[in-house]
Amino acid sequence: MLPPTSTPSLDEAPSLLLVDDDTTLRERLARVLRERGYEVRTAANYSEALAAAREDSPELAVVDLRMPGPSGFELLRDLKTIDPQTRIVVLTGYGSIATTVEAMRLGAVHYLQKPADADEIIAAFARSDTPSAHASDTDYSVPSLERVKWEHINRVLTDSAGNVSEAARKLGMHRRTLQRLLQKYPPRM
Secondary structure: OOOOOOOOOHHHOOEEEEEOOOHHHHHHHHHHHHHOOOEEEEEOOHHHHHHHHHHOOOOEEEEEOOOOOOOHHHHHHHHHHHOOOOEEEEEEOOOOHHHHHHHHHOOOOEEEEOOOOHHHHHHHHHHHOOOOOOHHHOOOOOOOHHHHHHHHHHHHHHHOOOOHHHHHHHHOOOHHHHHHHHHOOOOOO
16 A cells, blocks of 8 residues: 555556545545545445445445444445455544454454544555554453443443433433543543
8 A cells, every 4th residue: 555645646546435424524535535546435324335345346445333224343344245355444433442353353454533534544554554463363452341331431421412411311320320430530451
């Protein structure tokens, strides 16, 4: 892959499938990547992405983890089934160690937190060109149950736009209990 600062020529433009349900983000990112010389196709969900990949398998793919319908994990797995050579970078606004490990186990070459710009995405593909141990060969430490609980609580709180009462209702706990949990430091791995 090309370094982040170079632009591919027209005859070597890599095909890239960009999958994100956020229309504004998807179209802006697609425009910038096209300006950088990539042949970009976009999809808003699992079905559109799978149809595009079956029609013409992309060399690269950027997949949002969280979408309506089947998740980015399912799409990642199915894109790799269609073409094992497709290199995939996963984007998510709800990152955790567990989701990172799962994405890498399913074949993603890199995992980025949103908001990620075109330079970060291109750099992620460039970094994936360097030899490394395969994800299944790597010994990942499993996060503690307390750490997973902390990450889940914070994800629900984020989904509730910071509204503690709404998050407590979604989590099935009393608001004051949630407030006490949020005042504690995150547990160690």
